[in-house]
Amino acid sequence: MERVWLDEFDGGAVRGAAARHAVKVLRARVGDVFAGYDGSSERILRVSGFDGGAVLVDVIAERELPETPGSRLTLAAALLKGRRWDLLLEKAAELGVGRIVPLAAERSVAKLAGEDSPDRMERWRRILGGASSQCAGRVPQICEPESPASALKMLSGATNKFILITRGTAESFASAVRELEDGETVVMVGPEGDWTDAETQAAAAAGFRAAGLGPLILRAETAAIAAAALVSLAGKDV
Amino acid sequence: MERVWLDEFDGGAVRGAAARHAVKVLRARVGDVFAGYDGSSERILRVSGFDGGAVLVDVIAERELPETPGSRLTLAAALLKGRRWDLLLEKAAELGVGRIVPLAAERSVAKLAGEDSPDRMERWRRILGGASSQCAGRVPQICEPESPASALKMLSGATNKFILITRGTAESFASAVRELEDGETVVMVGPEGDWTDAETQAAAAAGFRAAGLGPLILRAETAAIAAAALVSLAGKDV
Structure with a gap:
C-alpha cells in the first residue's frame, strides 16, 4: 500500500503536501485506500471525495507505531x-x-x-x-x-x-x-x-x-x- | 604524522600517486618522516632523497595492522x-x-x-x-x-x-x-x-x-x- 506522510490532517481531510502527493503522484480516486503516517501512528485511509485542494478520507484503521x-x-x-x-x-x-x-x-x-x-x-x-x-x-x-x-x-x-x-x-x-x-x-x-x-x-x-x-x-x-x-x-x- | 597510501612501493622507493602526494601535498624534504600504509601494514618512512618521480625512503619501523x-x-x-x-x-x-x-x-x-x-x-x-x-x-x-x-x-x-x-x-x-x-x-x-x-x-x-x-x-x-x-x-x- 502507498504510504503518505500526513503533515496536515484533521481526522477527515488531508491537506497540503500530503494532499498534493495523493492527487498528483498516487492519482487517488474516490474509493482508493492508502496509508497515512505521522511519525507516531499509521492510519489506513479511504478516499471519500475532494474539496478544493483537500482530499477527504474515512479512517478505516489506526495503530500506534511500536516502541523499539x-x-x-x-x-x-x-x-x-x-x-x-x-x-x-x-x-x-x-x-x-x-x-x-x-x-x-x-x-x-x-x-x-x-x-x-x-x-x-x-x-x-x-x-x-x-x-x-x-x-x-x-x-x-x-x-x-x-x-x-x-x-x-x-x-x-x-x-x-x-x-x-x-x-x-x-x-x-x-x-x-x-x-x-x-x-x-x-x-x-x-x-x-x-x-x-x-x-x-x-x-x-x-x-x-x-x-x-x-x-x-x-x-x-x-x-x-x-x-x-x-x-x-x-x-x-x- | 601524515599518512600516505603506498600504492607503489618496492621497499626503498615510493612511486606513483604516493610519491606525487608526498612531494606536492606534504612538500616532503630529505629527513622528513611520514607513515606509509598499504592496507595490511604500516611503515614509518624517512625521506632520503628524490630520483625522478620517486621518493627514496628508509624504513624506520614496520608493523602489521591488527586483526579485528x-x-x-x-x-x-x-x-x-x-x-x-x-x-x-x-x-x-x-x-x-x-x-x-x-x-x-x-x-x-x-x-x-x-x-x-x-x-x-x-x-x-x-x-x-x-x-x-x-x-x-x-x-x-x-x-x-x-x-x-x-x-x-x-x-x-x-x-x-x-x-x-x-x-x-x-x-x-x-x-x-x-x-x-x-x-x-x-x-x-x-x-x-x-x-x-x-x-x-x-x-x-x-x-x-x-x-x-x-x-x-x-x-x-x-x-x-x-x-x-x-x-x-x-x-x-x-
Missing part, C-alpha cells in the same frame, strides 16, 4: 558538516532513535546557530521524516543545538549515560549495552576533531561513563550509527 | 545503486570488514557487469582504500560481482553463515552474533526489493541461517552496516 529499544535512546551528537550530519540523521531515524540533540562542541566545525538556522532545522526534520517514513518507524525528536555544558544539564536525569571516547581508558560500549537499566539511555558522540579534555571531564563529573567502540578509529557519524545499531538491535529488549 | 573481529566477516551484499553502495563500502571498511562480495541478486537494480565494469571495480577499491586509511585499519578485499548461486558455492566453507531476511521466521542476528563459532562469518544482505523466495530457499539449502535485525525496516545499506557493526563491535572477541 531505540525509542529510549537519545543521541547527543556533535554537529558535523554537510553530508555526514545528514547521514547521521537518516540512519538514526531508520534505527529508531528516540531523540537527537545536536551539540556545538568546542571542536565542531559546524556552528551552534547561523543565518540558515531555521532552514536548517526544517531540513533536518525533513530528512528524519523521510527516513522514518521509509522504515515505518517513529520519527526521532530533534532539539535545537546545545552546547555540551547545557546538554549535560538537560540530560542529567537519564538512567544510562555514556560519552564515547577514542583515547584513554574506557569500558566497552558493546558490553555495556547488554546491561542497560530500564529507562532512558543517552550517548554523547564527539566531533571529528574529538572532545576537548574539558568536555570529557565535565561529562565524567556529570555521571557520564566513558565508553569505547573497540580498536578501530570510526568517523564521528559512523560511531553514532554504530552506537544506535548496538542499542537498537543488541540491547536487552531484543 | 570484523576481519573474519564477509559481507555478501546485493549491489545497490549510486551513493548507497558507496556508503556501504565506506562504512564496511571503517568497521574493519574482511571481505565484500557484491551480489547481482534477481531484484538488484545494479547490474552484474556493465561497460563501466573495470572502472567500477577501480572506484570501489579507491573508496575502500580511502576509508580504511582514515581509520588506520586493513582494507577489505572486494571480489568481482557474483550471482547469489555462485556466491553460495564460493562461501559454503565458512563457519557461521547467515542470510538476513525481512519477512518470515528468523532468529535474532544480534543474539546469534554473541554465539559465533571461531572461523569465518558470512552475512548475505539482500537488495532494496528483497530476496526472491528462490534465493532464500537456495541459501537455506546451502546451510545459511535466516536471521533478522528486529522490528524496524532498514534500508539495504543500513542493514549491511548494522550487521557489520554488530559483528565488529559486539562479537565474542571484543
Whole structure:
C-alpha cells in the first residue's frame, strides 16, 4: 500500500503536501485506500471525495507505531558538516532513535546557530521524516543545538549515560549495552576533531561513563550509527 | 604524522600517486618522516632523497595492522545503486570488514557487469582504500560481482553463515552474533526489493541461517552496516 506522510490532517481531510502527493503522484480516486503516517501512528485511509485542494478520507484503521529499544535512546551528537550530519540523521531515524540533540562542541566545525538556522532545522526534520517514513518507524525528536555544558544539564536525569571516547581508558560500549537499566539511555558522540579534555571531564563529573567502540578509529557519524545499531538491535529488549 | 597510501612501493622507493602526494601535498624534504600504509601494514618512512618521480625512503619501523573481529566477516551484499553502495563500502571498511562480495541478486537494480565494469571495480577499491586509511585499519578485499548461486558455492566453507531476511521466521542476528563459532562469518544482505523466495530457499539449502535485525525496516545499506557493526563491535572477541 502507498504510504503518505500526513503533515496536515484533521481526522477527515488531508491537506497540503500530503494532499498534493495523493492527487498528483498516487492519482487517488474516490474509493482508493492508502496509508497515512505521522511519525507516531499509521492510519489506513479511504478516499471519500475532494474539496478544493483537500482530499477527504474515512479512517478505516489506526495503530500506534511500536516502541523499539531505540525509542529510549537519545543521541547527543556533535554537529558535523554537510553530508555526514545528514547521514547521521537518516540512519538514526531508520534505527529508531528516540531523540537527537545536536551539540556545538568546542571542536565542531559546524556552528551552534547561523543565518540558515531555521532552514536548517526544517531540513533536518525533513530528512528524519523521510527516513522514518521509509522504515515505518517513529520519527526521532530533534532539539535545537546545545552546547555540551547545557546538554549535560538537560540530560542529567537519564538512567544510562555514556560519552564515547577514542583515547584513554574506557569500558566497552558493546558490553555495556547488554546491561542497560530500564529507562532512558543517552550517548554523547564527539566531533571529528574529538572532545576537548574539558568536555570529557565535565561529562565524567556529570555521571557520564566513558565508553569505547573497540580498536578501530570510526568517523564521528559512523560511531553514532554504530552506537544506535548496538542499542537498537543488541540491547536487552531484543 | 601524515599518512600516505603506498600504492607503489618496492621497499626503498615510493612511486606513483604516493610519491606525487608526498612531494606536492606534504612538500616532503630529505629527513622528513611520514607513515606509509598499504592496507595490511604500516611503515614509518624517512625521506632520503628524490630520483625522478620517486621518493627514496628508509624504513624506520614496520608493523602489521591488527586483526579485528570484523576481519573474519564477509559481507555478501546485493549491489545497490549510486551513493548507497558507496556508503556501504565506506562504512564496511571503517568497521574493519574482511571481505565484500557484491551480489547481482534477481531484484538488484545494479547490474552484474556493465561497460563501466573495470572502472567500477577501480572506484570501489579507491573508496575502500580511502576509508580504511582514515581509520588506520586493513582494507577489505572486494571480489568481482557474483550471482547469489555462485556466491553460495564460493562461501559454503565458512563457519557461521547467515542470510538476513525481512519477512518470515528468523532468529535474532544480534543474539546469534554473541554465539559465533571461531572461523569465518558470512552475512548475505539482500537488495532494496528483497530476496526472491528462490534465493532464500537456495541459501537455506546451502546451510545459511535466516536471521533478522528486529522490528524496524532498514534500508539495504543500513542493514549491511548494522550487521557489520554488530559483528565488529559486539562479537565474542571484543
